[in-house]
Amino acid sequence: MVKRRGLLLLASSMLVAGLTNFASAQNKEVVIGVATAMTGTGAATGQQIAAGVKLAVDEVNAKGGINGAKVRLLVEDDRTQPGGSVNAFNKLASSNPVVIMGPTWTNFMLTLAPIIKRTEIPVFTSATGTKVTDPDVAGGWIFRAAPPINKMIQSLIDYASTKIAPKKAAIIYSNDEWGKSGYDAFKSAGFAFAAVETFNFGDKDMSAQILKLKAAQPDAVVVWNSLPADAGLVTNQLRQFMPDTKIICSNACAVDEYYALAKAGGEGVLTVAPWVPGITAESEDWAKRLKASDSHAIVSYTSAESYDAAMIAMKAIGSQAAAEPAKIREAISAIKDYKGIVGTYSFDERGDGLHGGTVVEWTDGKMKPVSATQ
């Protein structure tokens, strides 16, 4: 009697355990984290990252997930603070994500780098600062779904030196590492600036600087900063005093937000874009899907790069039997000739997936390529 009841109990508990395992195997999910600026001064760009990743995750889940496992997206707001970025990253890491999408600001990525190295989770970023993928920075755990700035700036400088060839140039750049590296790059390439001015983050009135630029009577002015809003502001104020001078701008000007602010003043502005919207049918289709998923989402190179990054990450995860970060890292590194929205990705030993941008000129409100992508 006792023996039979005991056996029954054992059998039923084994059944329950088996069912539970089966259920959790079915409920197995893949966690992808996003640490970005949802609020604060970088929110305009930061939200685009979340939007691009979310579209990718939704599309993959709609097709059944990764090998049957649903993808769960976790978004943490860094409030555009480096400290906030660290907190956001750590919070995500505690949920055991397979991959994390990181912020787009180079200095934030550099701040996170030692933590990424310690945590050993693959991190994707669209930050363009060259240093971000230096081998000693994060031990090879950072992948870049964007062209590094040194390669983009080279194509811009090449074009500007040959096609624009200004007799006299001037520059106004943001008073930070990003701005200074642009200044240094142009200077090393032989641009002798007749006037050099800077502005601080948060400054709204650049007229004093612009008057000095004007006094130098340049044929071209280089504007080098990271926020599209500030680039638009500088362009506006510049155009009030120098309506016809050629403007050469960083990729902060390669977004619609810039043109919406600069308006007529943005016409003819030369810049380098990681991605030019509206060129291919795939881009157009993707843009439609993005808007359909979220009417507030912005179509830009940032949202496109984030989408591609998420898709690449999920492809890499799907190719591995187990969600082991080291294996995922290897899988991503091995990806060559992946056709994304922004371009064709081939990851090199640094972790960079794209290797050049497109030099464009704003024409009739659209970015028009003036030289082929590398």
Next chain:
Amino acid sequence: MDPIYLQLLVQGLAIGAIYGLVALGFVLIINTVNVVNFAQGEFLMLGGFVGLTFGALLGFPYWAVLVCTVIVFAILGTVFDKVIYQPLRGGDFATHLIGTLAAALIIRNVAQHIWGPEARSYYEPFHQKIFDVGGVLINPQHLLILAMTVLLVAGLYYFLFRTGLGRLMRATAQDRETARLLGVKVKHVGTLTFSMSLAMGGVAGVMVAPLFLVDLNVGFIAGLKAFIATIIGGWGSIPGALAGGLLVGLVEIFATHFFTAAFKDPVAFAVLMLFLIVRPSGIFSERVGDKA
């Protein structure tokens, strides 16, 4: 004189007038209600967005945009008074600091929810046109700002010194308890003060939008500069707020001209430090009798 100095002067005065208008609102609240409102700058920011909504999105003519902005902010003033500031009254400086900074954050987040995080443009009424007057480039927006500031300040003075309600406001600022004892409805006076203060900030926001863009980030720095202007001009002094603002605007632009942009803020702070050492009570130190 090099025409550039005239240009810098006009520009510095115009931006300074904006700081002055924000500082004026700040001082009115301090005087009448005894709250240090660290959210004052956010109303400048909000003014730009409200102006954008009426002007660009709804297509109102410019004069209507200004009128509607005044009305909207007057109403917002009564709302903020009841929701945020009345609970803060009677608290100490630390309470005001924390409370109004929290309010600033809330205002900014709500604005982001309504209008999104991107910066926007609003170039009424001159559409960025610049006039060349004998080699000097004049931006009519600067002249508009200066003219409106003169108008607003004149209006404020008329109200405070020539109307009964204005006298009640001054009386409440000088001795709230006694005013209450005399039958002044001091709560209403407080609400009116907020409405006026916010309306001034809002109108300043509309006027500065063509210069600074309509941007969520405008508020914090403007508020800080208004605070500095108030200290330099004389804490609690109305002409001081304006004078302080103008001084900050001029110092900024000439510092950038003579040094570089990197020195702009350090120079402004150095001037502030100088005042705190040499004349701590500010340009227009209050007469002993002005405040109870």
Next chain:
Amino acid sequence: MSAMLKLASVSAFYGPMQSLHEASLEVDQGEIVVLIGANGAGKSTLLRAISGVIQRRGEISFLGERIDRLEPEDIVRLGIVHVPEGRRIFPGMTVRENLEVGGHAVGRSAAGIRQGIEEALAHFPRLKDRIGSYGWSLSGGEQQMLAVGRGLMAQPKLLMLDEPSLGLAPLVTRDLFDIVRGINESGVPMLLVEQNVGLALRYGQRCYVMETGNIVKHGPTATMADDPVIAKAYLGS
């Protein structure tokens, strides 16, 4: 004659501290009632309780209506005007502006205010010369006159004066009190708080004595002068 102002067991509080204990008091038409007692006896507190600017319990009636639940601005508009201790004129406003505020505060018309100022100046001719001077530049006596004049601007049915003689020279005080008596005789009953017991007994008709928040004695001033309790209060002041 029925009581114009009547307090029945009124207590008052500054936060948790009770500073007035079940005080009962009456002011009738036409009288000057004086309230005397040492420093801290609760005299100002009692006036503040009537004016509604502090927490109070108990029944306060004016012209037959309960006022103990009303806001200060309503109590003033009913006709109870409180001229506070220490004059408290607005220092950054002129004599004229101070008077105007007294009228604007209760919503008096522009014509009414003009008339009110004339009447106030008729009571206090000394202020005519100082009409454009700022409050902070007035002497103590002038400030006190201005404070009373400002109070009159609200057309009081009952005037409450808190320590009008404080800090004033004897001659100035005498002039002031003669004018105050004149105002009373023109039909305004008064509740007068005074530390100067001699003055109080000379000008008032009835007297209440306060000690540590309680009314300990009251009666016509004529019979109070020889009372030992009064003597104690006199010595105590």
